[in-house]
Structures are given as C-alpha cells and as structure tokens.
Amino acid sequence: MRRHVANVLSIYRSVKRLGIPDSQIILMIADDMACNSRNPRPATVFNNADQQLNVYGDDVEVDYRGYEVTVENFVRLLTSRLPPETPRSKQLLTDEGSNILIYLTGHGGDGFLKFQDSEEITSQELADALEQMWQKRKYHEIFFMIDTCQAASMYEKFYSPNILAMASSLVGEDSLSHHVDPAIGVYIIDRYTFFALRFLEKVQPDSSLNMSSFLAVCPKQDCISTVGVRTDLFSRDPAKVPITDFFGSIRPIELTFIPDNILNKLENNEIVVEEKLTNNKHAKRYYYVPLMPKW
Structure with a gap:
C-alpha cells in the first residue's frame, strides 16, 4: 500500500535529518510506488495532500526492496543469521552499546503483521528474535514503534530487557488513514505516523525534548485509535530520555591545539594508541577498548 511506503519513508527522513x-540505517520497503504506472509524478512519494514534502527525495538508500522484504530476511537481520556473503550495508552491525529504533508498518491483526500481503510475522516470533538480540549483546536499548491495526498485540509477548514500545492502536482497534491523494485515489499516510512526523519535524539535533513527550504525540482525538505504550521492560524513566537517544545522533567533539602526551604502554584498558619510531617511519599499534562493560 502506498501509505505504508510513505509511513516508513517519513520516519527514515526524520532520523536522517537528525544526524x-x-x-546506520537499514531500510526495507517494497519500493514500487515511486515508479508505479498509477503515480502521475514518477520518482516521488508525498505524505501530505498539498504535496509539500516528497519523502522519497533524491538520496534514499533502500537496503532491502521488493522480494527481499520477507519475514525470513527480517528475522535473520535482527538475529545476525545472514549468509556470510551478505554486504555490510544489509547487516545490523550493532553491539551492547547501541540504541536501536525499530519501526514497522503495514496491515496487521491480533498478534501478527503482514509482509507484502503474502506472509506474516507473529508477535511471538518477533519477541524471540529480540531475545536473541539481547543474548548476543546486539543492543543496549530498543525503541519499538509500530503502526498497524491492533498494533499493541505485537509487543505484548516481549520479555527482553531495555525495550520501550509504542503502538498506534490497542488490541481490538483499527489504525486509520489520514487523508487521500485525489490524483491516484488512495490514502497517503496513516494518522499515527502523520502526527509522529509532524512532531519530529519540529525536533532539532540539540533538542531538549524527551521520549515522554513523544509517547503522547497522538492523543485519541487525533489518532481516533488509542495509542499503546509499554514501559515495564525499560529501565529508564522516559521523561529523562532525550528523544535524540533514538531518533538522532549527536557526537560532541572537543577541538584542542595543545599537544598531548600519549603513554607508550597499555594500562587498565585506557591507552588506545602506541607510537614507535621504526626505520624512520611511525608505526602505530591500536588497542580497542570495550564500548560498554560486559555483564
């Protein structure tokens, strides 16, 4: 469905804009709408009626498209069970220090989400995949976000730690579309993602907004469905978690022009570079320090 492509491209646009x-993004979409014969504006996907925002743009990098978007590939991606010849761009190269945003959208029901209307992933399969990620130390925290009918049913089976989850509708509720494109006669975007995008468009890389404010992004009078939130697996208070912890990337850099002395030995895993003069050339040895302590 066109609106599902617009949904995921809207979130993709937001995280790229925030750094x-x-x-560090793996994008899985059918990728058949921009050049579909019914699309009167080739190579474009708009998520609004006045066509002010083309979310397809000119710099979209699709990692899995068309027939590659399968339940098997998605689970293999999460659990790092891809074939050894898989390009790095199609691998989830995370570790125990990584925060991960997982956004899913499409047609769904109680306990399942469809992939391209041909197969489906169940809530139990998804929960088990996330547990494998935790056991393999593939994440520090996960923000799980899903826009589909009865979306909350997809996070009910989660049992792994450090997961904050948000869904566009509760069990027994439908998630509704926002508005129609009269040129092609189909809905453009879903309500929940529309209001999420409107919120994210106001966020800047140095924003002080927190995840608690994002969890309230679509009240029932706007979404019509009831947005579901699950926080019991998450170790932090969402009100104290910057929204850029999941939607942005800020790397503080300190510039200095003062020469620094680097010790020539490794002590307590603190020294990362050792330089020696060999045959009138500098030879550098690098030591890698764990990003996060192992527990």
Missing part, C-alpha cells in the same frame, strides 16, 4: 547516516 543518523545511511550507514
């Missing part, structure tokens, strides 16, 4: 590069 996350394509090298």
Whole structure:
C-alpha cells in the first residue's frame, strides 16, 4: 500500500535529518510506488495532500526492496543469521552499546503483521528474535514503534530487557488513514505516523525534548485509535530520555591545539594508541577498548 511506503519513508527522513547516516540505517520497503504506472509524478512519494514534502527525495538508500522484504530476511537481520556473503550495508552491525529504533508498518491483526500481503510475522516470533538480540549483546536499548491495526498485540509477548514500545492502536482497534491523494485515489499516510512526523519535524539535533513527550504525540482525538505504550521492560524513566537517544545522533567533539602526551604502554584498558619510531617511519599499534562493560 502506498501509505505504508510513505509511513516508513517519513520516519527514515526524520532520523536522517537528525544526524543518523545511511550507514546506520537499514531500510526495507517494497519500493514500487515511486515508479508505479498509477503515480502521475514518477520518482516521488508525498505524505501530505498539498504535496509539500516528497519523502522519497533524491538520496534514499533502500537496503532491502521488493522480494527481499520477507519475514525470513527480517528475522535473520535482527538475529545476525545472514549468509556470510551478505554486504555490510544489509547487516545490523550493532553491539551492547547501541540504541536501536525499530519501526514497522503495514496491515496487521491480533498478534501478527503482514509482509507484502503474502506472509506474516507473529508477535511471538518477533519477541524471540529480540531475545536473541539481547543474548548476543546486539543492543543496549530498543525503541519499538509500530503502526498497524491492533498494533499493541505485537509487543505484548516481549520479555527482553531495555525495550520501550509504542503502538498506534490497542488490541481490538483499527489504525486509520489520514487523508487521500485525489490524483491516484488512495490514502497517503496513516494518522499515527502523520502526527509522529509532524512532531519530529519540529525536533532539532540539540533538542531538549524527551521520549515522554513523544509517547503522547497522538492523543485519541487525533489518532481516533488509542495509542499503546509499554514501559515495564525499560529501565529508564522516559521523561529523562532525550528523544535524540533514538531518533538522532549527536557526537560532541572537543577541538584542542595543545599537544598531548600519549603513554607508550597499555594500562587498565585506557591507552588506545602506541607510537614507535621504526626505520624512520611511525608505526602505530591500536588497542580497542570495550564500548560498554560486559555483564
């Protein structure tokens, strides 16, 4: 469905604008709408009626498209069970220090989400995949976000730690579309993602907004469905978690022109570079320090 493509491209646009590069994003979409014969504006996907925002743009990097978007590939991606010849751009190269945003959208029901209307992933399969990620130390925290009918049913089976989850509708409720494109006669975007995008468009990389404010992004009078939130697996108070912890990437850099002395030995895993003069050339040895302590 066109609106599902617009949904995911809207979130993709937001995280890129807030500083996350394509090298740290894995985008899975059917990728058949921009050049579909019914699309009167080729190579464009708009998520609003006045066509002010083309979310397809000119710099979209799709990692899995068309027939590659399968339940098997999605689960293999999460659990790092991809074939050894898989390009790095199609791998989830995270570790125990990584915060991960997982956004899903499509047609769904009680306990399942469809992939391209041909197969479906169940809530139990998804929960088990996330547990494998935790056991393999593939994440520090996850923000799980899903826009589909009865969306909350997809996070009910979660049992792994450090997961904050948000869904566009509760069990027994439908998630509704927002508005129609009269040129092609289909809905453009879903209500929940529309209001989420409107919120994210106001966020800047140095924003002080927190996840608690984002969890309230679509009240029932706007979404019509009831947005579901699950926080019991999450170790932090969402009100104290910057929204950029999941939707942005800020790397503070300190510039200095003062020469620094680097010790020539490794002590307590603190020294990362050792330089020696060998045959009139500098030879550098690098030591890698764990990003997060192992527990």
